Amino acid sequence: MKSRDDKLGFPPGVSLKMLTAVKDIARKKKICMKASPANVDDETMESHVAVKPDASLEGSSDTAFVAETNTNKQTQAAVNPEFIPHKPSDTQSTTAKAQASGDQSATKTDSKDTEDSHLTKQQAEFQSNPDSYNGAVRDNYSWAQSITDLDVKVKVPSYIKKGRDVKVDIAKKHLKVSHKDDQGQWKVLVDGSLTWEVHKDECIWTLNPGANVQVTLEKREERWWEALLDGEEKISVRKIDASRPMTDLDDEAQAKIEEMMYNDRRKKMGLPTSQEQKVQDIMKNAWDAEGSPFKGQAYDPSKFSVDPSGLINMKPS
Incomplete structure (x- = not known):
């Protein structure tokens, strides 16, 4: 230590004593390994303190060594589990923080694994349904996709039989589907911004009477969508079938x-x-x-x- 306020190090002369004690480690190794904490003397404990050279003090007459602890009490705590220090050292605090951080990381990892497992199971269910292949099933609609287009099916009541009872508005980045209710009022089924742009002039829709409105959207860019609408729960594109038929290639x-x-x-x-x-x-x-x-x-x-x-x-x- 350079002063009494230093948190790490040893008073002058202690480093020489430690170096001398190190020479006896080889002879005492077998005894130390067999001895219980209660039988370990002060000299043995002192010789087992981890040390490393302090580069800032190189060239001095008494080579100083920096240890992971700076008091005999802290050394006793490392050897004797029943010893409780009055104040934890900086090293102990750092170790505790590292352990806490490790616990948090483990918790996050477990949470991520659980989430991935849920997504895998959910996507497997979507893949088994032609209406949500490479897509998803939502409350009142389902959507599927290929690399070039999307197929959206919006549920309608059984009494919707004619196209005039349905209204579909398609913009380059917006989709709105409505139908007339039994009171003659327009009811909105889907109204939201698309995740990516589409070629609106190439998009078409048709009514399957009493079942659904089927909307086919042509993507402006060849890419896999994680969701049909902004704000919708995303799927994992790593868990879909990303293969392409040869007929889609030039x-x-x-x-x-x-x-x-x-x-x-x-x-x-x-x-x-x-x-x-x-x-x-x-x-x-x-x-x-x-x-x-x-x-x-x-x-x-x-x-x-x-x-x-x-x-x-x-x-x-």
Whole structure:
């Protein structure tokens, strides 16, 4: 310690005493491990205080060491569980805070695991229903989605049989569905802002008499929606079916996938892929060409290899 007010460290001379005591640790190790806390003497306890060099005091005549505790009472508390100090040290307070923080983290982790389990179970129920596939079921409507569009079904009373009894307003980021009640008054079923924008001119709706109003919305961007309307409970897009049918892809992408599938089948059969076959055809034509070192020899594909990038490597003769 540099002064009596320091919270960590030892008075002058104690560090030398500790260094001397450390020399005896090897001899006393077996005794200390077998001894009960009541049989551990002060010198043994002092020799077990964790120490580390204090870089700020390097070069002084008496090398100082900083310990995790600064009083014999705190050392006794570490060894004897029945000892109760009058005032906890900073280290003990820090440890208690760390433990409390760890408990809070564990509680948050358990809460998150429970929430994830609930979402997984809920989404599994939604996935089993065609009306909420990749979407959700809400109080008076359900919605499903693909990467390009959404299908919303809004429940209507059984007496709604004609389209004139229904009103559907679709904006680029808003949806409102209403119907006439038995008093001839308009009743709103759905009225809210969409999570993302849609192509309103490409959206359509139809009435399934006595059942629901079906609204098809075309997304402006190809993305998965977490909710149909703002403020609605969100689903986890990690737990939906994010695969896309090949028919949704352009011609170039479909051709690439078909080529990959073809090459995979060829590899399983031990045959060259389309790229490897193309290279072999070129090599076969050039094998006996004018100026070729192999002119006049039978074509032998074992004399070269083709890497996945199409590069030809000649093997040593």
